[in-house]
Amino acid sequence: VSSWGDALAAVGERPVLGYGPGRTYVALAPRRSAEIARAEGPDLLYFDAHNVVLEVLTTTGVLGLGAFVGWMWFATRKARGPLVGFAAVGAVIMLVEPVSHGFAPLVVLALGVAAPRRSRRAARPRAEPWVLIGSGVLAGVGLLAGVALLVGDAAYLDTVRDPRVASLAPAQRWWPPWPDVALREAQLLSLDAQRTGDPTEKSAALAAAREARRRDPAMPFVWEEVGLLETVFGSPDRARTAYLGALKRNPWSSEALAALMQAEVRAGHPKAAVRYRRALCEVRALQCPR
Numbered sequence: 001v002s003s004w005g006d007a008l009a010a011v012g013e014r015p016v017l018g019y020g021p022g023r024t025y026v027a028l029a030p031r032r033s034a035e036i037a038r039a040e041g042p043d044l045l046y047f048d049a050h051n052v053v054l055e056v057l058t059t060t061g062v063l064g065l066g067a068f069v070g071w072m073w074f075a076t077r078k079a080r081g082p083l084v085g086f087a088a089v090g091a092v093i094m095l096v097e098p099v100s101h102g103f104a105p106l107v108v109l110a111l112g113v114a115a116p117r118r119s120r121r122a123a124r125p126r127a128e129p130w131v132l133i134g135s136g137v138l139a140g141v142g143l144l145a146g147v148a149l150l151v152g153d154a155a156y157l158d159t160v161r162d163p164r165v166a167s168l169a170p171a172q173r174w175w176p177p178w179p180d181v182a183l184r185e186a187q188l189l190s191l192d193a194q195r196t197g198d199p200t201e202k203s204a205a206l207a208a209a210r211e212a213r214r215r216d217p218a219m220p221f222v223w224e225e226v227g228l229l230e231t232v233f234g235s236p237d238r239a240r241t242a243y244l245g246a247l248k249r250n251p252w253s254s255e256a257l258a259a260l261m262q263a264e265v266r267a268g269h270p271k272a273a274v275r276y277r278r279a280l281c282e283v284r285a286l287q288c289p290r
Contacts, residue, residue: 006031007049007058018061024049026218027058029250037252037283045220045250048098052091055099079114087111148174152181159184165192179222182212186225193233202233213242220250227259236263254285 010019010027019026025045032045040046049055057065076084090107127135152174159167165188171181189205192198206229213222227242240263246256261276281288 002033002036003028003046004049004051004054006033007051007054011057011061014061016061016063018057018059018064021059022047023218024055024058029218029220030248032250032252034252034282042252042254042257042283042285043250050096050098052094052099052104075111075115078116079111080116081114083110083114087114152178156181156184159188163188163191165189177215179212179215179219182208182215183222183225186212186229190229190232205229206234217245218249220246220253220256223249224253224255227256231259239263252279252283252285254280254283257285 006028007024009031014027025047028049029045049058053065056068060068076087079087087107087110090103090110094104094107152171155168155170155174159171165185168181168185168188172185175181186205186208189201189208193201193205206226209222209226209229212219213226216222223242223246227239227246230236230239230242240260243253243256243259243263246253247260250256257276257280261273261280264270264273264276277286277288280286
């Protein structure tokens with residue numbers, strides 16, 4: 001419920017078009033309370049509003065919600081049969097749970113099957129040629145995009161089994177805009193750089209982390225990775241800037257808080273370090289005496 005309140009507060013800043021599909025974390029993460037961070041973990045972010053109506057409103061704004069409500073009205077007003085009940089139960093579940101890519105399509109398909117069936121004797125409407133051509137083109141584009149996502153996802157996950165930069169090449173080819181690929185490349189390159197000490201690999205790891213940050217500067221994880229690699233391979237000042245950037249996007253990032261606390265201790269600023277320690281204690285990332 002607290003997270004829903006954060007989502008509504010975020011909608012006030014971008015009411016018309018929202019934060020973009022799949023980008024609920026951009027709205028929620030900077031507004032996380034200490035209560036949520038303690039309950040869920042300081043580094044676990046919600047990528048969904050856990051309410052389909054709020055999810056649509058937060059990510060696509062008032063215009064998107066209006067289109068969604070209109071679509072649901074035309075989809076449900078003449079639907080009949082037991083599958084309507086199934087879809088209704090599914091909708092209730094999605095009012096308190098994330099919109100799962102495994103469950104939501106099943107609910108929508110059930111709703112579609114529950115639509116009234118056309119009589120066999122009724123004349124079938126004939127589509128205009130431009131409608132058929134346009135539908136075919138859009139279907140082809142959607143199919144190609146779906147295949148690219150699946151292939152890129154499989155290649156990305158394969159790097160868990162084969163943690164080499166070379167194994168990430170298919171994902172880089174099929175998933176060029178995704179920050180996850182650049183972030184994974186930075187992690188793999190940093191492992192190689194720590195093993196070999198090669199300055200070229202250190203620079204490449206930092207460049208990959210910065211590229212991940214450029215692709216999605218709203219994601220706290222990419223700022224944390226830049227901060228970590230700047231601490232190990234680059235500049236302490238740039239590391240501090242990166243960790244402060246992570247806190248701006250997730251005020252309870254345990255990695256950023258711990259790194260900044262340690263940096264203040266090393267710099268001889270114990271009073272400044274106390275502020276970060278208190279935040280870590282507040283979300284129980286540290287075991288602190290009461």
